Amino acid sequence: QLQLAESGGGLVQPGGSLRLSCAASGFKVGNYVIGWFRQAPGKEREAVSCIGTTDGRTNFADSVKGRFSVSRDDTENTVYLKMNMLMPGDTAVYYCARESTFCGTTVPIRANRYHYWGQGTQVTVSS
Numbered sequence: 001q002l003q004l005a006e007s008g009g010g011l012v013q014p015g016g017s018l019r020l021s022c023a024a025s026g027f028k029v030g031n032y033v034i035g036w037f038r039q040a041p042g043k044e045r046e047a048v049s050c051i052g053t054t055d056g057r058t059n060f061a062d063s064v065k066g067r068f069s070v071s072r073d074d075t076e077n078t079v080y081l082k083m084n085m086l087m088p089g090d091t092a093v094y095y096c097a098r099e100s101t102f103c104g105t106t107v108p109i110r111a112n113r114y115h116y117w118g119q120g121t122q123v124t125v126s127s
Contacts, residue, residue, distance in 0.1 A: 093120040
């Protein structure tokens with residue numbers, strides 16, 4: 001069974017940090033590009049980050065560059081999104097998803113290339 005399961009969301013104050021997890025089953029995360037997306041109420045889904053396969057390349061939205069990082073643990077078959085210096089604008093449901101092509105700074109993170117999605121985890125940044 002192919003499955004992606006996000007966890008780690010919650011309520012955090014501005015300036016705080018959270019680490020989100022994307023645990024995969026039915027496939028190896030090291031064999032696919034994994035993307036992170038978010039969607040706030042009333043807003044369009046937004047690409048946040050991605051991590052590549054063998055080359056380990058990553059990409060980030062301008063709004064999170066310098067604050068977020070993404071990593072992969074092949075032993076745990078999990079991809080992580082570390083979020084630092086969180087701001088209220090980061091409040092959203094965060095999703096991870098899988099594609100099979102490319103992740104890097106030379107190509108946009110396009111949601112229509114991701115065909116398998118998790119159910120999301122809520123991140124709320126508020127005082």
